[in-house]
Each structure stands twice: as C-alpha cells, then as structure tokens.
Amino acid sequence: MDALAERILDTALDRAQVVGWHDLRLREVAGELGLPLTEVLARFRDQDALADAHFRRLLAAMVAPPADPAAFAILAPRERAEAVMLRWFEAAAVRRAVTLAMIREKAWPFHPHHWVPMVFNLSRLIHWVREAAQLDRSGPLRAIEEIGLTDAFLVTLATFAVDRSGDLAATRRTLASALRLVPLG
DSSP: HHHHHHHHHHHHHHHHHHHHTOOOOOOHHHHHHHHHHHHHHHHOSSSSHHHHHHHHHHHHHHHSSOOSHHHHHHHHHHHHHHHHHHHHHHHHHHTTHHHHHHHHHHHHHHHHHHHHHHHHHHHHHHHHHHHHTTTOOOOOHHHHHHHHHHHHHHHHHHHHHHOOOHHHHHHHHHHHHHTTTHHHH
C-alpha cells in the first residue's frame, strides 16, 4: 500500500472504533482526511477492501520475524505454532471490536459473496502459520496438521471474541489447549 492508502486505512479503523464498522462511511473518512472520495475509491474498491487490508496487516504481524530467531528455531513445533498464532491475536487485539465486526460482516448470511473468499483466506492464513512456524510435513500428515491448525485457530477466535482480559489470558489458554490436540511435527 502507498502512504495515502495507509492513512486512509488507519483513519477508517480509528473512525470505526468510534462509530462501529457497520456505521463507517467512506465519505466521512475522505472528509476527515481532506480528500475527494475518488482518492479513497482509487485505493479501496469498497469497505470490504479496507477490511481485507486490515487482515493483510494482521497476517504481516503474524509472519514477522521473531525477536530471537535462533531461540524460536529450537522451540518444539507446537510452541512455534502457538507463538506465531498468538502474534495474529495480539495484533488483532489492538482493534478487537473492529476486527470482530469485520468478520461478522463477512459472515453475514446475506453476504454469500464473502463466504468463499473467507474460506480461501483462512486456508492461506493457516498456510502462513505453517511457514512462519517452520512446519514442514507433507502428504496426509500435512493435511491433518492443516485441519488441526484451522480448528485451533477458529476455536481460539471464538474465545478471543469474548476474552476481556487485558493480556489475552483466556485466548492464550484456549490456543495452548487447542494446539495440544494437533499432531504437529
């Protein structure tokens, strides 16, 4: 994204934290930035594209290099997967309500055009979890691993939605517990 797209996204996210994602108006975002609406349109086709950009940021936070790559590399596979997935939840926690509202909007029963892309985006997210966590299984074991990681992510997302602890304690517990059921190697 260019610098203006970043500013538009940040402004939209900040505004959505105040008015709610459903009540966000792109014309108001443009007005707050002193831009014509065409500048917003040139960078984001609609509000859903803003949500997609936000989720790309969360993905980037998740795959960012660990603070100590050598220490990370010697962790057990489950610990690496947990650390990687936690980075997504920690980044999302900064704008939890908006992030969850985006997901609800995409999952809305009357928005079936969002359902298939959501499935593919979840699949991509799990593939990136495997890459960032340095999981290298192939064949049927990889498929089992992917299914388990997907389940662990979704179960943890449900907890994240109601976790009101300041340090994501319930989210962390759920993720650790869910990953214990996944045969990682």
